[in-house]
Amino acid sequence: MRDPDALIARAGIRGDPDQDQHFLVDDRVLDRLPTYLEGIDETLRSQTPQPTPIFEHLLEVGGGTGALTDRLLEVGERVTVIERDRRLAAFLRREFADDIEAGRLTVIEGDALEVDLPAFSASVSNLPYGVSSAVTFRLLPKNRPLVLMFQKEFAERMVAEPGTPEYGRLSVSTQHFADVDLVETIPREAFSPPPQVESAVVRAIPREPDYEVPDEEFFLRFVKAVFTQRRKTMRNAIRNTAHISGLETPDAVVEAADEELLSQRAGTVTPAEFAELAVLAMDVGQPIEK
């Protein structure tokens, strides 16, 4: 396995925090990350249509100097890595020339928010933190297993349960797509240069939610809207945020909804209850297209 410090030395590139460049240099962490995908195939097998085997085509967002890429090539049949920094993309092409030649590695030079994503079987990535939310919400709707590194506070919000201070829009929108758990906290020293805060690894296993929403976009917009007023009761939050949710007649929703639910604050409302309200809102609230 390639030594992460030697890779940085060979690349001759010092990570620039302004470009979200914090390279993993802890071998144990690097070795562990792909192992979080083990066993997931069993869970997915119940799904229809049958998903592709999990290690068939791994996607890495933000390749850096390739320490994680190297580990992914060890377990995956094929790997695609996206890297925005031209110098790092060029280094990856040099360093992994044999794997590229063998058709096992593709290096996409570009912005992960703009390039076309390949049809990957799973993603393992130490994400650029500046765009981690936007990248995650590009990946989640693809319904593939994800093992992603985030700033710890962000990871905690993704996995939070109703009634906890961390629970919010991010928790509901993430958990709409997948079962998520925080599998490991990573100290700053595992990176070069060290980021300012601790990091954490989240594993997301895709599944259908245990509720139905006729319009996913409206559901997510409705959740976003009411959480902008998280200190208010749901009754007031629904009324006050119609300009965000796009409801023409929010009062009709409030009249039709369950009293007990309306007296709660968004922070204690479960995803299934949000779905119940969103269905009602679509029915009687006359949402306009946004």
Ligand SMILES: C[S@@+](CC[C@H](N)C(=O)[O-])C[C@H]1O[C@@H](n2cnc3c(N)ncnc32)[C@H](O)[C@@H]1O
């Ligand atoms: C946190 S580093 C991880 C590097 C490497 N995977 C590792 O673990 O050592 C994130 C990488 O993403 C790249 N990056 C930053 N913004 C990006 C973007 N919008 N699209 C693609 N890559 C990006 C950076 O240049 C950097 O190499």
